[in-house]
Amino acid sequence: xxxxxxxxxxxxxxxxxxxxxxFAIARGEIVGIFGPNGSGKTTLLNLxxxxxxxxxxxxxxxxxxxxxxxxxxxxxxxxxxxxxxxxLFEELTVAEHVMIAAHLKLKRExxxxxxxxxxxxARHDAALRxxxxxxxxxxxxxxxxxxxxxNLSYGNEKMLGVAMALMCEPELLLLDEPATGxxxxxxxxxxxxxxxxxxxxxxxxxxxxxxxxxxxxADRAIAMHHGSKIAxxxxxxxxxxxxxxxxxxxxxxx
Amino acid sequence: MRAMRPEWLWLPLFAVPLVLHNEVxxxxxxxxxxxxxxxxxxxxxxxxxxxxxxxxxxxxGISAYATHLSMAHLGVSFWIGMVIAVVLVVxxxxxxxxxxxxxxxxxxxxxxxxxAFSEMARLVILNWGSFTNGSLGINLTAKPMLxxxxxxxxxxxxxxxxxxxxVALILTVxxxxxxxxxxxxxxxxxxxxxDELADTLGINxxxxxxxxxxxxxxxxxxxGALYAFYLSYVEPGYLSIEQSLAIVAMALLGGxxxxxxxxxxxLVLTALPHVINFSAEVRILVYGLILILTILVLPRGxxxxxxxxxxxx
Numbered sequence: 001x002x003x004x005x006x007x008x009x010x011x012x013x014x015x016x017x018x019x020x021x022x023f024a025i026a027r028g029e030i031v032g033i034f035g036p037n038g039s040g041k042t043t044l045l046n047l048x049x050x051x052x053x054x055x056x057x058x059x060x061x062x063x064x065x066x067x068x069x070x071x072x073x074x075x076x077x078x079x080x081x082x083x084x085x086x087x088l089f090e091e092l093t094v095a096e097h098v099m100i101a102a103h104l105k106l107k108r109e110x111x112x113x114x115x116x117x118x119x120x121x122a123r124h125d126a127a128l129r130x131x132x133x134x135x136x137x138x139x140x141x142x143x144x145x146x147x148x149x150x151n152l153s154y155g156n157e158k159m160l161g162v163a164m165a166l167m168c169e170p171e172l173l174l175l176d177e178p179a180t181g182x183x184x185x186x187x188x189x190x191x192x193x194x195x196x197x198x199x200x201x202x203x204x205x206x207x208x209x210x211x212x213x214x215x216x217x218a219d220r221a222i223a224m225h226h227g228s229k230i231a232x233x234x235x236x237x238x239x240x241x242x243x244x245x246x247x248x249x250x251x252x253x254x
Numbered sequence: 255m256r257a258m259r260p261e262w263l264w265l266p267l268f269a270v271p272l273v274l275h276n277e278v279x280x281x282x283x284x285x286x287x288x289x290x291x292x293x294x295x296x297x298x299x300x301x302x303x304x305x306x307x308x309x310x311x312x313x314x315g316i317s318a319y320a321t322h323l324s325m326a327h328l329g330v331s332f333w334i335g336m337v338i339a340v341v342l343v344v345x346x347x348x349x350x351x352x353x354x355x356x357x358x359x360x361x362x363x364x365x366x367x368x369x370a371f372s373e374m375a376r377l378v379i380l381n382w383g384s385f386t387n388g389s390l391g392i393n394l395t396a397k398p399m400l401x402x403x404x405x406x407x408x409x410x411x412x413x414x415x416x417x418x419x420x421v422a423l424i425l426t427v428x429x430x431x432x433x434x435x436x437x438x439x440x441x442x443x444x445x446x447x448x449d450e451l452a453d454t455l456g457i458n459x460x461x462x463x464x465x466x467x468x469x470x471x472x473x474x475x476x477x478g479a480l481y482a483f484y485l486s487y488v489e490p491g492y493l494s495i496e497q498s499l500a501i502v503a504m505a506l507l508g509g510x511x512x513x514x515x516x517x518x519x520x521l522v523l524t525a526l527p528h529v530i531n532f533s534a535e536v537r538i539l540v541y542g543l544i545l546i547l548t549i550l551v552l553p554r555g556x557x558x559x560x561x562x563x564x565x566x567x
Binding site: 049070071072075076080081083087088089090091092096099100101102103104106107114117118119121122124125164165167168 | 432433435436437438439440441443444447448450451452453454455456457458459
């Protein structure tokens with residue numbers, strides 16, 4: 001199996017944020033994780049990305065226990081996460097953000113040989129810049145490439161997060177509420193970018209509570225409530241599931 | 255700054271001793287160059303990686319002592335002594351840096367812990383009288399030797415020191431600029447601006463903080479050896495808190511970027527006591543005032559007045 005979550009649990013003091021969750025992700029698919037606010041979706045992604053250690057349970061990456069402990073180690077293995085609230089480098093431009101994110105690509109391609117590039121950084125960066133242009137084009141950010149991140153619209157800020165993650169060349173991309181706070185046009189844009197990504201072979205795990213957006217995008221859906229998985233299957237079936245409707249709308253509507 | 259290759263800006267400095275015959279002014283410039291090395295290397299840790307290290311004066315002072323002690327006890331030349339001192343400083347920095355960065359000390363906490371290590375080093379030197387002559391310091395009679403067309407000659411006199419210090423400074427700026435304008439410099443910037451995001455993008459925050467700390471302290475060690483032998487004297491005051499603060503003041507006053515910015519701060523703070531005659535107490539007061547005014551009025555330092563925003567790319 002490409003990626004597996006097995007009995008993952010996270011307790012913060014007395015609060016159980018994620019409770020015994022198990023699921024699997026196959027290479028090349030888009031998995032959507034639904035759930036109302038506070039259902040533990042973001043914590044689940046943070047556990048996978050190495051932001052916190054789990055209280056119990058295992059993560060299995062390509063049939064081996066995920067050995068990485070810190071986010072940068074998880075990212076180096078090919079699992080990269082975006083942030084729910086855009087995290088940016090204030091004062092830098094869009095292109096500079098993506099350039100910084102080229103770190104892992106460089107590390108993979110050159111290993112310790114990258115130290116030698118310090119002798120001639122300018123010549124070396126030219127090749128990288130082409131790749132930056134490609135990622136910016138893919139994410140539809142090319143027109144704002146020289147804009148300071150502080151001047152971006154919210155939608156573009158979130159897209160920049162995706163662009164940076166892409167520059168890490170992830171095999172599994174974890175997206176934390178990419179559509180939240182976006183307008184209808186921006187959601188359409190995001191949807192297009194994510195479909196392009198899948199076409200390029202990236203596996204996606206997306207959490208969101210925008211049912212319309214994620215229901216249309218995902219190949220498979222998982223619904224969470226109070227830190228537990230309450231349904232799994234094709235998005236339409238999961239969204240019709242009585243337990244899911246109850247979690248979202250309350251008992252009377254179920 | 256970009257269009258005109260900044261390297262050319264150094265050239266006129268080589269002509270200065272030919273035109274300028276004022277001994278005091280040349281001495282100020284020699285001190286500026288050596289302290290410039292200290293400020294530029296500090297800026298790598300502080301300005302680029304965002305870590306307020308108070309260990310810089312310690313690296314500077316430890317190296318001054320270690321260079322002399324290697325020469326006196328191992329019988330090596332100044333240059334070998336300096337290499338030994340740099341290696342020693344880097345080794346100590348690995349220990350200090352690993353402790354600070356493993357425990358993820360940031361900002362104020364990092365400054366305080368590095369200051370504590372700095373004071374430890376100063377107290378060891380102050381009290382290890384048999385080796386360091388305690389608070390009296392040591393007069394250094396040996397001179398660095400250079401292979402010049404005329405044979406092996408000792409570096410002495412303001413003019414020779416001027417050229418040695420200038421070349422050393424250019425070397426430091428060159429190395430720092432190469433680091434800063436590369437993928438490594440981008441990792442430093444990422445850590446300074448948002449270390450959580452840097453971590454998620456696969457940047458090993460611990461490793462690059464440590465590298466920045468080591469490279470910066472190696473620069474301080476380089477400056478320490480030169481400074482002590484130019485002055486022909488070394489004393490525990492090299493490692494004092496006042497020295498650390500003076501370094502911070504130079505970097506802030508000169509400006510974080512470009513790489514050579516802090517040299518301007520070194521110039522102003524070196525020249526000031528010569529232009530206006532301060533007593534030691536008043537000097538601290540003036541340093542403090544300059545720091546406050548810079549932070550309030552010139553957050554990007556003197557260089558911020560003349561340069562536009564730097565581009566990482």
